[in-house]
Amino acid sequence: MIKIQVETVDSWFKDAIPLIYAHWQELGLDIDLEGCIDIEKLRTLEVAGLWATITVREDEKLVGYLVALVSPHLHYSTSPPMFIVDMYYLMPEHRNGNGVRLWKFAEVLAKQRGCIKMYASCKVHKDHSRFFDALGFRLSDYAFVKRI
Amino acid sequence: MKLEEIDKKQFPAHYAMHAMQRLEQVIADNSPCKQVTPETRLDSLGVDSLEFLALMLEVQKTFNITIPDAEYASLNTVGDIMRHLA
Numbered sequence: 001m002i003k004i005q006v007e008t009v010d011s012w013f014k015d016a017i018p019l020i021y022a023h024w025q026e027l028g029l030d031i032d033l034e035g036c037i038d039i040e041k042l043r044t045l046e047v048a049g050l051w052a053t054i055t056v057r058e059d060e061k062l063v064g065y066l067v068a069l070v071s072p073h074l075h076y077s078t079s080p081p082m083f084i085v086d087m088y089y090l091m092p093e094h095r096n097g098n099g100v101r102l103w104k105f106a107e108v109l110a111k112q113r114g115c116i117k118m119y120a121s122c123k124v125h126k127d128h129s130r131f132f133d134a135l136g137f138r139l140s141d142y143a144f145v146k147r148i
Numbered sequence: 149m150k151l152e153e154i155d156k157k158q159f160p161a162h163y164a165m166h167a168m169q170r171l172e173q174v175i176a177d178n179s180p181c182k183q184v185t186p187e188t189r190l191d192s193l194g195v196d197s198l199e200f201l202a203l204m205l206e207v208q209k210t211f212n213i214t215i216p217d218a219e220y221a222s223l224n225t226v227g228d229i230m231r232h233l234a
Contacts, residue, residue, distance in 0.1 A: 002191065004221040096191040097200030104220040134201050 002098060003057050004105045009042045012053045015062040023089040027123050030147075045069065052083070052109060056090060056102055064090035064098065066106050070113050083110035084119040103135055160234065167211070167233045171226065174210050178203040186227030 024035045045051035050071045056064030066088040073082045090098055110118055120137055122128035151170050156163035176182045180194040208215055211233050
């Protein structure tokens with residue numbers, strides 16, 4: 001039985017390391033850099049009410065997650081918060097529709113927390129444009145990176 | 149008898165039986181899975197997320213219902229969809 005819920009940074013992270021590693025292996029671009037989640041910073045954001053951790057579990061086993069910054073945008077600091085998804089992942093064997101459920105859950109949570117906008121992204125080499133389009137997102141930005 | 153012709157308040161069991169048949173047909177038309185039971189997991193239908201969304205839209209259109217976004221997280225099985233039809 002798949003269950004999607006809000007958890008704390010700590011309850012997520014204690015089970016998340018194998019998934020984060022699989023996530024990084026599947027999608028990471030900077031594989032020469034050490035992957036290292038700044039858990040202390042996430043805890044600080046969580047305590048400040050600026051972080052959301054959503055988990056997907058099958059029975060008790062963590063099979064996916066979506067984590068997001070929940071904060072007024074730096075450019076619109078007097079406006080209600082925005083839901084800026086930092087990363088999301090589902091184990092490959094759990095992608096048959098669970099992504100829809102995860103993102104719809106995230107949208108409901110974002111609304112509950114007063115957010116007026118969600119930000120999502122995907123890798124160019126793992127294009128989810130049609131998925132986000134079907135969920136009602138619109139393409140708004142291209143992002144460019146350069147190793148220096 | 150067509151599903152629309154059954155008074156679901158007066159004949160709930162009869163309606164549920166026909167609704168399940170219709171739902172089976174919608175799933176068969178929109179996924180590789182040709183036989184389901186109320187216990188069949190939705191993530192075992194053999195559809196990806198886009199196909200799952202299309203299937204859910206078709207279910208809502210067929211039965212003229214709206215499944216709220218908040219309900220998606222608790223949709224695990226075909227039976228969970230059935231509960232929205234009752």
